[in-house]
Amino acid sequence: MIEHGRLVLAVACLGLFMSFIEVTAAISTLRALQVDMQVPPADLSWVSSTYTLVVAACVLSGGALGERFGRRRVFVTGVVALAAGSLVVATASGFAQVLVGRAISGIGGALVLPTSLAIITTTFFVDLPRMLRYITIWVSMSGVGLAVGPLLGGALLDRFDWPAVYLVNTPIAVATVALALYAVKETKVPDRALDLGGQFLSVVGLGTLVYGIAVGGRAGYDDPVVVGSLVVAAVSLTALVLVERRAPVPMLDVRMMGSLRVSATLVVSASALFTFVGVIFLEVMFLQRVQATPPLETGLKLLPAMVAFVLSTLVAQRIATRVGPGRLLAAGSVVTGAAAVVLVGQQPDSAYGITALGLALLGLGSGLVVAPSTAAAFAVVQPAQMGSASNAVTAFRQVGSVLATAVLGSVLAVRFIGELPDRLAAAHVPQPVAAAVVEVARSGGNGSGRSSAAVTEAVGAAFNAGIGTGMWVVAGVSALAAVLSLAFLSRKEKGAGA
Known part of the structure; x- marks a missing residue:
């Protein structure tokens, strides 16, 4: 019989997996959905952006609602909502229904992400080494979900x-x-105030920022x-800080x-x-739009990251435990930076190596x-602040993942549109054709379709330049x-908040 603690860990990991598979699995469907529903290219990005925008706007509220109404109850509600939204998309008769789903x-996702971690921290709080070990396993599921998404979607x-x-999340949800x-x-904390002002400002502030x-x-x-x-x-997030500073039981302990x-x-x-979500996002764009890699093969090529x-x-x-969380964070960040620099060297005809x-x-x-990063947060706060630190790390981590697609997608688009005219001119594409291609790109298209070899090569080169800038x-x-x-963070950490 499986030990009870491992069952709790499995629950949290399954919830996180469901949340992250939504990010990259949807990307693999974009072209097929566009053809099926005749979606304008400019609107297609909202299939993935709608999910991440709502998660970013509501993730801070998810933890507060879990404390007030019950972490298990809010977690289960979130799992059901994840599956229900996917069912709405799968049965959609129009693009509007896709976005609603x-x-x-x-x-x-906003309900599951903070409560899945809270389930671990509240269950194993008395056994700190085990809690940190389980958090490590829990976090690893985010990478699994992100990398399995394109692979499963392609298959x-x-x-x-x-x-x-x-429909993938339906049986997992059950x-x-x-x-x-x-x-x-x-x-739960039944007498916890809901901090409605903070929740409202976080939803408005984060939602409008990502938008x-x-x-x-x-x-x-x-x-x-x-x-x-x-x-x-800017106004909403500034007000959020001021409101949370005065709140007796703040949603985010500023x-x-x-x-x-x-x-x-x-x-x-x-x-x-x-960094992780951003590079995976850019790599999906590179493999599918620059190198025209099929969805299933794209998923397979992302496996080294997972x-x-x-x-x-x-x-x-x-x-x-040997070098300290601070030094480990610095070393890991240097390695991810090196990874991005390596990937800047990708070209349309590059080998997979x-x-x-x-x-x-x-x-x-x-x-x-x-x-x-969770262990580092615990190391720099007082024991009584560990719950607040855990909630804050979860919120910041998820906002970072959501901002990745928003920021890097924006960087990619700006560089692509700015680079495209010169690439078309260098390929000796006639001016009327070049102007039409640029107009399609400005409206949100990717320049694909029935085009001459010169246009296809120029579009691919411009798009790759945008990906390089993102890296x-x-x-x-x-x-x-x-x-x-x-x-x-690299000096000897003590449980102090100074």
Whole structure:
């Protein structure tokens, strides 16, 4: 019979897997969905963006709702919402229904992500080494979900139509709910205030921030709607800090974040998933749009990142006890930065060896950062603050993962559109044709379809330039994380919040 603690861990891991498989599995369906529903290219990105936007906007509320109404109850509700949203997409008769379904799944993801970790921390709080070991295993499931998404999506698309990809979470949800009701004890803080003001401001602030960044890459950052969204985000997030400082039971303990060491840990936590999710996102774009790799083969080519991430995560905790979380975070960040630099060297005709090396380094470095960032947070706060630190790390980590697709998608789009005219001119494409191609690109298209070899080559080269710029952004974020880790977290950690 499986030990009870491992069943609890399995529940948390299944929930996290469901949440992350939604990110990359959907990407594999975009072309088939576009053809089936005749979706304009400019609108197609919202299939993936809607889910991540809703998760980012609501993830802070998920932890607070779990404490107030019961972590198991909110977790189960989130699992059901994840599956229900996928069913809405799979049975969609129009594009609007697809987006509604993705939003429902996003609400589910926002509920599952913080409560799945809370289930581990509340169950094993009295056994800190075991709790940290289980958190390490839990975190590794994010890499599994991200890498398995394209692989599973490609395999299903080889045999079925695109709706089959969105049915994957249904049987997993049934098993997860049954296991949660059997193995997980309900825990809650019944008198916890809901902090409605903080929840409202976090939803508005994070939602408008991600929306403004994502749309700005296509419409331009001087677009009035984009400017308005970013202004609302800045005002809302500033107000959120002020409200949370005065709240008796804050949803996000910003007073704890007054410590430079705590703030550095949270930024590094966000950078960890920003880097991993961002590179996987860019690699899917490179393999499918630049090298025209089929979905199933794309998933297979991403396996070095998944395998390296899981293996690195599983050994990271042992290494952290010897060298300290801060130094480990710095080392991992350096490795992820090196991975991004390697992947900058990819070209449309590159051999797979460059891609495999970069992905393996990405998985290795990310595994040394993602899970140890939780241990680093615990090391720089007082014992009474561990619950707040856990919630904050989870929130920052997930916001980092969501910002990855928004920021890097925007960077890619800006560079692609800016580079395309010169690439077309260098390929001697006639001006009227070049102007038409650029117009399609500005409207959100990718330049694919029945085109001459010169146009296809120019579009691929411009798109690859955008991906390269995105990789340099990832390298910069990793470098920042390494500097913060060395400056604030590498000295001997004590349970102090100073």
